Amino acid sequence: MTELDTLPTTPLATTPLADARDALRAAVDHLGYENSVYEMLAVARRELTVSIPLRRDDGSVEILIGHRVQHNFSRGPGKGGLRYDPAVTLDEVRALAMLMTWKCALLDVPYGGAKGGIRIDPRNYSKAELERVTRRYTSEISPLLGPEIDIPAPDVGTDEQTMAWMMDTYSVNRGHTVLGVVTGKPVSLGGSLGRASATSRGVAHIALAAMSSRGIAPHGASAAIQGFGKVGRGAARFLAEAGLRVTAVSDQYGAIECGAGLNVAALEVHVDRTGSVVGFAGSTALADKDDLLFSEVDVLVPAALEGVINAETASRVHAEIVVEGANGPTTPEADAILAERGCLVVPDILANAGGVVVSYFEWVQANQAYWWSADEVEQRLAERMTAAWWRVAEHATYRQLSLRDSATSLAVQTVAASHRMRGLYP
Secondary structure, eight states, rough: OOOGTTTTSSOOOHHHHHHHHHHHHHHHHHHHOOOHHHHHHHSSSSSEEEEEEOOOSSSOOEEEEEEEEEOOOOTSEEEEEEEEEETTHHHHHHHHHHHHHHHHTTTTSSEEEEEEEEEGGGGGHHHHHHHHHHHHEEEEEHHGOBBEEEEEOOTOOOOOHHHHHHHHHHHHHSSOOOGGSSSOOGGGGGGGSSTTTTHHHOOOOEEEEEEHTTTOSSOOEEEEEEOTTHHHHHHHHHHHTTTTTEEEEEEEEEEEEOOTTOOOOHHHHHHHHHHHSTTTTTTOOOSSGGGGGGOOOOOEOOOSSTTOOOOOGGGGGOOSEEEEEESBBBHHHHHHHHHTTTTTEEEHHHHHTTTHHHHHHHHHHHTTOOOOOOOHHHHHHHHHHHHHHHHHHHHHHHTTHHHHHHHHHHHHHHHHHHHHOOOOOO
């Protein structure tokens, strides 16, 4: 008996890993594959857990725990973000690494999935402490890193500075500069133009495509954005530029709304000045920030936390389209409820894949030592996102599947085909 004889099949409480394995099981069954395909893809190829001793600024020593999971290499090196969050667990990282495998396959990016995380709340640490954490973590996992092995990128709680520290630490240990070991770096260190906004742009491209499929014109349509961080802020800007009225936004401190549409450019200035969307002139505060999910809008973009649309909240969602800017914001139970009332849910592995697409562009540019213009990056991103949308939508219509089941089955099919072509060794 193996781990797979118990973990994926026993009726455990829902977790991101259980949900990811359930989605894989459904895709394998839909495709008619043998169980060995499921067993191969339900567990990661490699996992590494490390302890990270940190000397705090006051001289005390704290031990942190970090993980790096490499889910699959059938189509290329591992690719996935590094998150700093106090809720990081190994199972969460396993689930996110698996989702990265599907995301890369779906967007025809020649990577496998990977993910990393450190259990830390970066808000409680100085910049110098975060640098020491990052460099020690990078040193601990460096045997598993490399432009042809595994390429980290920013995620929750990390940014381009984090990637600069990782690239420098890895390069110092190798004795030469290795620009392609991470993506999401500062442009001055080989980062790509357009990388910072890539996930947000991808969300906007997919939202507009989904609206078109429902006959909803951008001008006059409305949107609500949960989360005004790396993904939500840019998504709000790009949707507003496309003609939508962004009527509600939220962050960790609260939520605001304005039926006539928020001035997103002015809101960004307000957030830069105050640190929150709360108190923005001309807006009304919502009694509970989670009430944003129930806004009367055409498009809802949950771009903050996992599991916010669940069995308890789904019945109160009024949006015609949900575009998942965050990873895993909709639970399987909620999917069923939304489908019953005709809500179109665009899954995360499609909707928020813009970041990994432009990460791939950055890696290509670093390997060639030749950088593209912002317009070139945006054009190629739009082409990739639009092509993936139509591939998923057409497969969903032909097979009578939800967009989530369509996307997952197409991704699994792509990975399984690569695995079979390569064969088993020895």
